[in-house]
Amino acid sequence: MNIKELPFEHVTVKALDIFNGYEISFVIENQTFHFLIGKSEELLPLNIKHYFKNQEHCNICQKMIFPTPFGQQPCLPLQKDMKDLLSHLRKTYVVLT
Numbered sequence: 001m002n003i004k005e006l007p008f009e010h011v012t013v014k015a016l017d018i019f020n021g022y023e024i025s026f027v028i029e030n031q032t033f034h035f036l037i038g039k040s041e042e043l044l045p046l047n048i049k050h051y052f053k054n055q056e057h058c059n060i061c062q063k064m065i066f067p068t069p070f071g072q073q074p075c076l077p078l079q080k081d082m083k084d085l086l087s088h089l090r091k092t093y094v095v096l097t
């Protein structure tokens with residue numbers, strides 16, 4: 001998968017209270033994903049989960065995904081490339097310190 005060609009929209013980031021880290025939310029073709037990142041000495045990508053409003057097939061992994069909070073399983077193709085994804089998002093969309 002070519003991360004740079006994915007049509008990211010609505011990329012937002014929030015710092016988390018529950019542990020030292022961030023959650024980046026983004027939309028690809030009207031489907032929302034949450035990307036969890038831990039922060040220690042460097043940023044550590046942890047997982048990428050579906051965050052869907054409706055039950056539908058994920059355009060990326062093709063699995064049937066249930067709406068949140070039931071369907072929050074990882075999107076494996078995205079998760080496989082999450083280091084590249086993190087560096088792409090940081091270069092293009094969000095500032096993480």
Ligand SMILES: [Zn+2]
Nearest residue numbers: 058060061075
């Ligand atoms: Zn998926």
